[in-house]
Amino acid sequence: MNNATSKSTTLPAAVMWDLDGTLINSEPYWGESERALLDRAGGTWTPDIAAQLQGSSLAFVANFMIQAGVKDMSAEDIAHFMVEFVYKKEVERLPWLPGVYDLITAVRDAGIPQIIVTSSPEKMARNVKEQAPEGAFMAYVCDNDDVPHKPSPEPYLLAARTMGVDIKDCLIFEDSVPGLTAAAASGASWVSVTGYSSIDARERGLASQFVRDYEGLGIDDIARFFAHKG
Numbered sequence: 001m002n003n004a005t006s007k008s009t010t011l012p013a014a015v016m017w018d019l020d021g022t023l024i025n026s027e028p029y030w031g032e033s034e035r036a037l038l039d040r041a042g043g044t045w046t047p048d049i050a051a052q053l054q055g056s057s058l059a060f061v062a063n064f065m066i067q068a069g070v071k072d073m074s075a076e077d078i079a080h081f082m083v084e085f086v087y088k089k090e091v092e093r094l095p096w097l098p099g100v101y102d103l104i105t106a107v108r109d110a111g112i113p114q115i116i117v118t119s120s121p122e123k124m125a126r127n128v129k130e131q132a133p134e135g136a137f138m139a140y141v142c143d144n145d146d147v148p149h150k151p152s153p154e155p156y157l158l159a160a161r162t163m164g165v166d167i168k169d170c171l172i173f174e175d176s177v178p179g180l181t182a183a184a185a186s187g188a189s190w191v192s193v194t195g196y197s198s199i200d201a202r203e204r205g206l207a208s209q210f211v212r213d214y215e216g217l218g219i220d221d222i223a224r225f226f227a228h229k230g
Contacts, residue, residue: 011219012226013169015107016159016188017137019118019128021175023104025095025196026086027054033085034065037078043069054176057119057149058082083121090124094131097195099214101133103222108136110219115159116140117172119149138163151181156188171226180206189226 020026027050034053035045049068053061061082062075070078107114114137116125125140139162141147147154160167172183172190183190184206195212209228211217 010227011110011112011223012171012189013112013165014160014163014171015112015114015222016117016156016170016172017104017114018172018174018176018179018193019116019120019125021054021196022173022179022193023097023100023116023128024090025097026090027196028095029086029089030082032089033082034061036085037065037070037073037081038068041068041070041072056176056178058121058143083124087124087127090127094128097193097213099217103214103217104136105133106218107222108133110222112222113138113163113165115163116142117155117159118142119155119178150176150178151185153182153186156182156186160186160188171222177206189229191225 017023020030030053031045031047031050034049038045038049053064056064058079059075062078065078066073066075073081104114116128116137116139118125118140120143122140122142122144125142129137129140139159141155141159141162143149145155145158147158149155156170156172157167160170168187170186170188172186172188173193174180174183174190175193175196180190180192192206192210193213194210209225
């Protein structure tokens, strides 16, 4: 991996990372939690359900589960069950996407601040921050923050304010429809991560630059992604 870059190359003021499907492949864990809920209620879980819920807020998912047949639990209880189910698995083994650990290390070593921007609860964002390379992430924006969820750009705008940078000087990595919609509306440059996403961002007009994963990527690639607007 090439971590060097020329002095004339413009780098972003900050790099912002979605969590699920972008930093880690936790979608199978969430799918297992959805399946457990529906099995308990006598319903049927399918991969299409997981695809439909990808990138959605916990509140949306919980209400979807109620409509799908989980009638004996409140939305709050469903969300709590899912968070605890997935959190325990992520504490045991955090499924980093290929190459991302090295890339966030390279970004850190280049002096570029990074932040996690996720719809997941605070404890899950904190766990990823703590298991990341030391000092890689300055902070996180999560479900606990009092801003509209993605697809609103507000989580990314809050992240920029938190880091004291202009959102137009930032680079975002995202994978879901709500996340890519938020990134596109924020004013930042963005990259669609396709390796663990069930959507085709090109068909939806949500991005024009893509990575499957992060193997072999370095600081020159960060500069290239940032220079590509739209």
